Amino acid sequence: MAQIEIKNVAKRFGTYQALHDINLTIQDQEFMVLLGASGCGKTTLLRIIAGLETATTGEVWIGGRRVDDLAPKDRGIAMVFQNYAVFPHLTVFENIGFGLRMQKLPNDEVKDRVERTAELMHIEQLLKRYSGELSGGQRQRVAVARALAMEPDVILMDEPLSNLDALLRMEMRAELKGVLAASNTTAIYVTHDQVEAMSMADRISVMHQGEIVQAASPIEVYRNPAAEFVAGFIGNPPMNFLPAAPAGDGKWSVAGQVVDGPSSGKPLKFAIRPEDMRPADTGLTATAKVVEPLGAHLLITCEVQGSMFRAVLDSDMSVKPGDQLTLAPQPDRMRWFDPDTTLAVA
Amino acid sequence: MNARLLPYVLILPVTLFLCLFFLYPFVLVSKQAFSTGAGFTLDNFREVTGYWKFPITMRNTLLLAAAVVPIQLALALLMATMVNRMKKGRDLVLYVWTIPLGISDLAAGIIWLAIFEQSGFLNSMMNGLGIVDKPVNLLTFQNPGIVFLAIMLAEIWRATAIMLVILVAGIGLIPKEYYEAAEVFGASPWKRFLRITLPLLRPSLQTALVLRVILAFEIFAVVAALGGTLFPVLMGETYAYQFDLLNSGAAAALALIILAISIAFTLIILRVLRVPKGATI
Numbered sequence: 367m368a369q370i371e372i373k374n375v376a377k378r379f380g381t382y383q384a385l386h387d388i389n390l391t392i393q394d395q396e397f398m399v400l401l402g403a404s405g406c407g408k409t410t411l412l413r414i415i416a417g418l419e420t421a422t423t424g425e426v427w428i429g430g431r432r433v434d435d436l437a438p439k440d441r442g443i444a445m446v447f448q449n450y451a452v453f454p455h456l457t458v459f460e461n462i463g464f465g466l467r468m469q470k471l472p473n474d475e476v477k478d479r480v481e482r483t484a485e486l487m488h489i490e491q492l493l494k495r496y497s498g499e500l501s502g503g504q505r506q507r508v509a510v511a512r513a514l515a516m517e518p519d520v521i522l523m524d525e526p527l528s529n530l531d532a533l534l535r536m537e538m539r540a541e542l543k544g545v546l547a548a549s550n551t552t553a554i555y556v557t558h559d560q561v562e563a564m565s566m567a568d569r570i571s572v573m574h575q576g577e578i579v580q581a582a583s584p585i586e587v588y589r590n591p592a593a594e595f596v597a598g599f600i601g602n603p604p605m606n607f608l609p610a611a612p613a614g615d616g617k618w619s620v621a622g623q624v625v626d627g628p629s630s631g632k633p634l635k636f637a638i639r640p641e642d643m644r645p646a647d648t649g650l651t652a653t654a655k656v657v658e659p660l661g662a663h664l665l666i667t668c669e670v671q672g673s674m675f676r677a678v679l680d681s682d683m684s685v686k687p688g689d690q691l692t693l694a695p696q697p698d699r700m701r702w703f704d705p706d707t708t709l710a711v712a
Numbered sequence: 713m714n715a716r717l718l719p720y721v722l723i724l725p726v727t728l729f730l731c732l733f734f735l736y737p738f739v740l741v742s743k744q745a746f747s748t749g750a751g752f753t754l755d756n757f758r759e760v761t762g763y764w765k766f767p768i769t770m771r772n773t774l775l776l777a778a779a780v781v782p783i784q785l786a787l788a789l790l791m792a793t794m795v796n797r798m799k800k801g802r803d804l805v806l807y808v809w810t811i812p813l814g815i816s817d818l819a820a821g822i823i824w825l826a827i828f829e830q831s832g833f834l835n836s837m838m839n840g841l842g843i844v845d846k847p848v849n850l851l852t853f854q855n856p857g858i859v860f861l862a863i864m865l866a867e868i869w870r871a872t873a874i875m876l877v878i879l880v881a882g883i884g885l886i887p888k889e890y891y892e893a894a895e896v897f898g899a900s901p902w903k904r905f906l907r908i909t910l911p912l913l914r915p916s917l918q919t920a921l922v923l924r925v926i927l928a929f930e931i932f933a934v935v936a937a938l939g940g941t942l943f944p945v946l947m948g949e950t951y952a953y954q955f956d957l958l959n960s961g962a963a964a965a966l967a968l969i970i971l972a973i974s975i976a977f978t979l980i981i982l983r984v985l986r987v988p989k990g991a992t993i
Contacts (some may be wrong), residue, residue, distance in 0.1 A: 418892050439898035451893035455911040455991050464907075468898035498992030516897065 368429040368442060368519030368552045369394045370415065375424030377410055377576075384410045385576045388424070392569075397546060397553045401563040402573035403599070408556045409524055411573070415554060416445055416522050429519055439468070444513035446523040450505045452497040458484070458508050459493040465516045483515040486545060503534045510542065514549060521546065523555045527562060539565060560600050564588065572596050590701070594635065594708040597701065603640050603665065603676045608650075610636040610702070618702075621650045621671045625695070628702055628711050635703040640665070641678040642699035649694035652677070657685050666691070745964035756965035760953070769944045776860070776935075776945065777928035780867045784924060785917075787868070788875035793905070795876075796883045806880065810873040817870060821937025824866035825851075828858075828938065851938060859939050866934045871927060875920040882916025883909065912993055918985045925981065926974045946970050 370392040377385040385407045392398045400408040413419035415426055417438035426433050433441045444465065452461050460467075463480045471479075484490040487507040497505055506526065513521050526542070527535045543566045546553050557563055563570050564584045571581040572595070580592035591597035597605040611633055613619040618627040620636045627634070641663075643649075652668040652675055659665075664679045668691065677693055685691065702711040713721070748755050760766060791809060795802055812820065827833045828850050835847035850858045886909065894904045910917075932947040946966065954963035987993050 416896060418895070438896045443896065445893070445896045447889050447893055449887070449889055451887070451889040453890060453893070453908070454993055455914075455988070464894070464899075465897035468903065496988070496991040499990055512897070 369427075370429075370520065370552060370554070371425075371427040372411070372415070373425040373427070375411070375414060375421045375426065377407070377414060377419070378422045383576055385414075385421075388578055390571060390578060390581060392552060392554065395550055395552055397543070397555065397566060397568040399563040399567035399570045400554065400556045400573055401558070401560060401570050401599075403558055406573040407576040408558075408573045412522055412524055412554060412556045415520075416443055417441055442519040444516040444518035444521050446509045446513050446521065446526045448525040448528060450497075450509040450529075452500075452505050452508050452512075454497045456496070457493065458489065458495050458497070458500070461497070461508055462493075462511045462515050464512060479515050479517075480511075483511040486514065487511040502530055503538065506530060506538060510545070514545070518551060520552045520554065521549075523553065525557055526555075528557070528559070535562075542566070560602065564600075572599065574599075589699075590710070592710050594637075594703045597637050597703070601639060603678070605637045605639050605701070606675050607703075608636045608670060608673055608675070609705075610634045621673075623648075623650055625700065626697065627700065630702075630704075630711060633705065634711055635705050637701040637703060638695045638699060640676040642696045643677045643679070643693040644696065645679065645683065646692055646694035649692045650675075652691045652693055654685050654687050654689045654691060657687055741964045741967060744961050745968050748961055756961040757969070759959075760949075760962050760966045760969070765944055765949065769946050769949045772943055773929060773931070773946045776863065776867070776931060777925060779860075779864055780871075781921070781924055781928055783864075784868055784872045784875055785921065787872050788879050788920065791872075791876050792879035792883050793909070795880055806877075810877060812870045813873045813877075815870070816933070817931075818933035818937060820866055820870040821934040824862055824869070824934075825937050828862045851942070853942055856942070859942050862938050863935055863943060866938060867928075867931065870934065871924065874927070875924050878916050878920040878923070879913065882913045882920075886912045914985045914987055914993060918982060921981045921985070922978050925977045929970055929974050929977075 370390075372388050372390040372392075375385060375388040376383070388411060390398075400411060402408045410419060414421045415428075417433065417436065421434065428441055428443070438445075452458075453464065456464065459480055462483060463476045466476045466479060480493070481490065484493055487510055489504060489507045489511060492500065492504060492508075497508070500508065506529075509526070513523075527538055530538060539562060555562075555566065567584050569581060570584055570587050572579045572587060574595045580587055580596050582590075582592075587596060588600055591600065591605070594607070598607075608620050610618040610620045610627065612631070613624050616626060616629050617624055618634065618636065625636075627636070650670050652666075652670045654666050654668045656667040657664065658667075659681060662681060664681050664683055664685060666677045666679060666685055668675050668677065677691070679685070703709065704711050745756055746752055746754070795806055795809075798805065815823075825832070829835075830847050830849045834850070835844070838844045839847055851862060852859075890908050890912070891904055894908050899907055930947055931945055932951065935943055935945050935948060947970065950963050950966040950970070953959045953966060
């Protein structure tokens, strides 16, 4: 049982404030993804939880125990590193068994647990090899097996799939999710890849400039981004934004079109996902600039009143650059942001 | 220029240089060692190994190497680890620690002689503190232990830095992630040193030890300055054969014996510190 609580954690490197007052609770056995661009503080936060870095202020609790003054090995955690950190001078067997040997477990138990985890990760035939004789994917599996063999309460993963090629990444993503779900451990997973975050997480914490902007389920983060940053970061292509001017109570003028929206006295930003647009008789008038057929869909980059705007349409539509389109936004998918605070307005 | 030939052309000058100034003299020395004027003979070897001083010089040389090299290795490892942890002033500390490398071994011997001799710093200090009432002659045949200790100290002071620089470079190459992984998986600082640093440092340890052991068997000037004839070593005997006894055949034979010992120890070191087959370090 390991719920993780992060209370008012801040981290400063010299004059650089890497983390500002982070508060986050991760439930027991939850799969939490820390998502953000490089430099947003997600790895720093993970390292603070691991004990490889000390927070300037704040507290970290794991399983009801305050761990700030505990060494990494006493926190009940295991970690998978970005470059795997599979020891090159040890065999796969000794790599997986490294932590168990450090705990001075008897030989037969080490053997038993190493073999069991190796089987789980499908590397039982590689136990006698050295890391130099493995492919990137196999090394990745060894790194995960080494963490699992510890039977930890919490597994921390720092961009574990970022060094794999696209196909392998997809395969490992599904496998890792399955293995971790079966292991009943709490997992914290750092990534900058939103597809990884969306597909694996129970909950995503989107981080930006040392702060958690939103912590919610993947679909919530996608559908109801709490801030403009989240809306622009999640989704490929990201959300479209257009300026909206008040046109009476609850009415807004967006690119010459009047739509229903929240009641607010000041101008807002209108936002809509590219796939939430339908060609219709009335709607936003757009001029197609670039048409990219993606097989399943057609990605159209167009211009709406001088702003760039993307739409994802059905692939059997025929659109050429220069065409005029009329796109109707789906009413229940329209979102609004305050341009001053950048936060969502309901 | 043909791209396949180019590498060979480029290494040609240095190869020629080594052949002319190393291989050729080496062949000449070997010829001298295995002849006494006419035909092949082992007489020179019989002469030097049969001489009563030979076992003593051999024992002294090996003893000195056995006493000095492990201490230097431990010190160099400790110093390299400390330097590697430093964030500021690392280069300055390294420069200071490697100063003795810039001093010739004879000069190093004389510096320590200035400390240990009868009118030296050590005697002045002991006298000033009232430990002795008049300066004592420490480096005499009555005090073989002190002579040995003085040579040891001088050697450690003089030649630890050569191992240090090699090990510092080697430790710097070990990725930080290995240490972090070891720490997360429960290795104490000492275990990290034993299980990560030492094994991953094997290539540098090989180089440092081979270099240092060979130099230890070639010890000459420091011993000459501090021990004179009190502590005969192999290289000193070689010098005596060549320049005092004018027996260049015997000198050549002894030089080859030192070479053989050096090669033997080099092979042992390479064997003991070999990287397991398949492992890439």
